[in-house]
Amino acid sequence: MTSLRGRAVIGGILWAAVTITLGFAGLQSFIDQGAERRFNEVLMTRLTQVVAAVEIAAPAPEAIQTVVGDQVFNRPMSGLYWQAEDEFGLTYRSASLDGHILPRPQILSSAVEIAEFNGPMGEAVRGMSRTLTLADGQIWHVQVASSLRSLQQELAQLREILLIAYTFVVVIGVVGALLQVTVALRPIEKLRKDVRLRWTNEGGLDYGKYPEEVAPLVYDIDTLLTRNREIVHQSRRQAADLGHAIKTPAAIMRNELETLEREGQRVGDALAALDRLDAQLKRAFGRMRAQSGPAALPAVTQMDLTLGRMVRAFTAMAAQKGLSVQSDYPRGLRLRMDQTDLEEVLGNLLDNAQKWADRLIRLRAVELGDQVTIMIEDDGPGIPPDQIARAMDSGQRLDTAKPGTGLGLSIAADLLQAYGSALMLDRSADLGGLRARFRLPSAPLQG
């Protein structure tokens, strides 16, 4: 579907084209008529001038030329001509005709007749003529003609000016339409930005700040977002409650079975079933978290705060095992991921590192452009390259000698994938153990 901006711009341009074309046509016709009228007025003045000359000089018609006097009639082929003919067919002409004769019109009348024909140079001319009866009864036919070239030149010039003016109007019109569209669509742009921020922050949408046409929509979106978030929180809470409700009885069963096993009873199958139950629950909760989180939860985390918490916690735990934790990360960055989800990822990766590390675990974060790479390395045995894919499969334990469900890496990978990121595993160049890496986009600081 065409965008609102596209619709408004196309509509505006079409409407502008129609009005500008109509305006252009109207104005051009007005200008053409004006030029014609002026041309005819000038020609009429010439005719009157020649008629007056004939009236004065009729007794000695050779003098007509002198009486008319105007030099433009004397220059050969000047484009302006006169011709006077008496009732006996004697013709007197302007020197500009250079011996050529203007064709006499079919109808001779005392009224002014206008006709167009070819002049002495073959150019289009407009002639104006009338028959004139003098006081002594002589009848003369007087005509003047003027080349249409000047009229055509004037019209062409006027049209050129008009075209330039209208091009200017068109440009202003289009720019104006674009500006108008931008201004009119600004609330929509703002809504988009606000929804995006709303997505990453807890604050609600302030629909009072929108124009009345958009406000109801903003209100509906706000309600929808809030409801969505409530549903996610609620379902996560319910899942956690269910988890708690199952885990304590499961712990009791496990202890009971382990006691029986120590007493020599055969309970291996029951214990294995319980292991599967535990792993199934953990996997289901991990998936639930991955599926519900990113789409509906505010997803910005203060990175140094979270990494600091993880480092403190793991330093305490690692110390119990004689391991040390090194960390190096920039301060003040915000990441596009929910804090509990990021802690879940980091917790699982650090926990894996602490299971395998010999002496050292290292947590680093490096900012590159608008992306942050977080790395967790250890100095343990690492994972052979051909087994890395298997390590991220849920429930695949590469070494069953270490306690655990084998779900940590896959839970971290699932969560990262839900955020459009990916977990990468390879060998730590300097520590020699496993290096787990992932990238997350950083979020701009709030102004």
Added chain:
Amino acid sequence: MRILLVEDEPVLAQQIKATLTAEGYAVDVASDGIEAEALGVSQPYDTIILDMGLPGRDGMTVLKNWRAGGMRVPVLILSARDGWTDRVDGLDAGADDYLTKPFHMPELCARLRAMIRRKSEQSNPVFERDEVLFDSRTNQVMVAGRTVSLTAQEMAVLSYLFHNAGRLVSRNELSQHIYQHDGERESNTIAVFINRLRKKLGDGLIDTVRGRGYVIKSGP
């Protein structure tokens, strides 16, 4: 070694208590947060197992109150809340370790031993003095390569003295750390246990400082 177990689920509490008692620990059980907080500050525990979801006062508040009051006994959180945010919250509030339910009893025991060793600044779970060898992981005692059988209370006395090696331990302190809260406590029975230990392990291991208490000299 004396442990406070804070767990509101009675069956689970009983299971853990039975296991730990068999391991030679004296175990007090608190089933709500208020009782737990009071016991934690009034009794000299060697370590505490703390559940998070408790009636009365939740585990996190209890832990924070303990730490705010300067109580430094190592605390292991044992909780069904297995999210890393919960775990980190707990460790950040001053817990020393975190174990999620369901758990393996041997892992709980191993973590408790590690916490107790760390508290007494012992890194090796195997204690050795002259010809006597005590493995705190298995509660096995050997003298010159021969296994010696000890009663639970003899074991508790020996373990406490080994964990506090080099420090003079009074009879009263010993009795506080080997008997549970509601148990009968007689400090002169301590002398009986010490005598039995000397008979089984030789005279050279435990020194008596007359009128003040006992000491195992610090490690080799």
